[in-house]
Amino acid sequence: MDILVFTECWLKYAITTPHLDGFASLATRNNPIQNDGVVVYARLDLNCKIYEPILSEANCLVCYTNDTAVICIYRSPSYADINIFLNSLENLISTLSSYNNIVLMGDINIDVKDDNHDKRSHEYLNSLAMLGFLPAHNKPTRLENYLDHILLKTKLDACVLIIETAITDHVPTLLLLYKKHKWIHHAAKTKKYLNFVEIKRELDNYDFEVVLKESDPNIATNIFIDIVGCIIKKHSSVKIISRKFRTVKPWMTAGLIRCIRNRDSLHIKARKLQDNITIQITYEYKRYRNFLQTLLRKVRSEYERCEFLKAKNNIKETWNVIKILRTQKRLKSLL
Secondary structure (H helix, E strand, O other), rough: EEEEEEEEOOOOOOOOOOOOOEEEEEEEEOOOOOOOOOEEEHHHHHOOOEEEOOOOOEEEEEEEEEEEEEEEEEEOOOOOOOOOHHHHHHHHHHHOOOEEEEEEEEEOOOOOOOOOOOOHHHHHHHHHHHHOOOOOOOOOOEEOOOOEEEEOOOEEEEEEEHHHHHHOOOOOEEEEEEOOOOOOOOOEEEEEEEOOOHHHHHHOOOOOHHHHOOOOOOHHHOOOOOOOHHHHOOEEEEEEEEEEHOOOOOOOOOHHHHHHHHHHHHHHHHOOOOHHHHHHOOOOOHHHHHHHHHHHHHHHHHHHHHHHHHOOOOOOHHHHHHHHHHHHHHHHHHO
């Protein structure tokens, strides 16, 4: 990720926000309501600037670099009238008119689904449309409501994904902005396999006379390297590693990953069947979630104990273990 945006962060009583290695961050200071708070993390190598503008009846951070600006907003549902908010937002957008690409995103708490007859929804969308902003997705982000918005003013190709997960109350949204004529391709997780038996067999049977007859040692070496390289390439293959075999953490097992997927499946089921009395009485998802959380803590503690036992007679290795564990815990605290 280049930029991470967190909203409704309950920052009114928070002293600090978590650190994330490789990212610069900023949190809103104007948080009058207990739910208020926006936190933005931007990759250090992007050289982004982040500041907190004045925005009425909402928390806001603006992150900008080169020709792109991202407006990150949390607006509490306790504000009934949106006119003050819209007027202030229009003033903020006018200060960013020099940017070719502007992204407006966050938890706005205005339901903008197509069949919504709420007057505020139409005022909000019409006001932003007049400024050149169009919605980038039309998917619900909390139950059946479209509360978390991404609106774009750009000529770049864009893609928005809605991620079903148990991590957050509202489902996360992922925005990909593609540089013009440049599509980003991330390398798949792969593993290279060599057939050593066939490589050895072919090398044993190969006639290296062409190498032995060459009088120039440099040319002979290059010929030899080319021959061996071609044989190795001929008997090698690259395969994509299935996600179910990828280890997220060193203490994570395939069984635990299956449990996590089952937990997420139960969470989705519980959210879709809120009116189901049986589901609500038995709290199947909550009981399974709590059980899994206890199990994960136990497995992780056992892993850490074993790591310290392995390094107990080596001070340098002990400090390496401490460093690795501290990094893992710091990343976990961001979730």
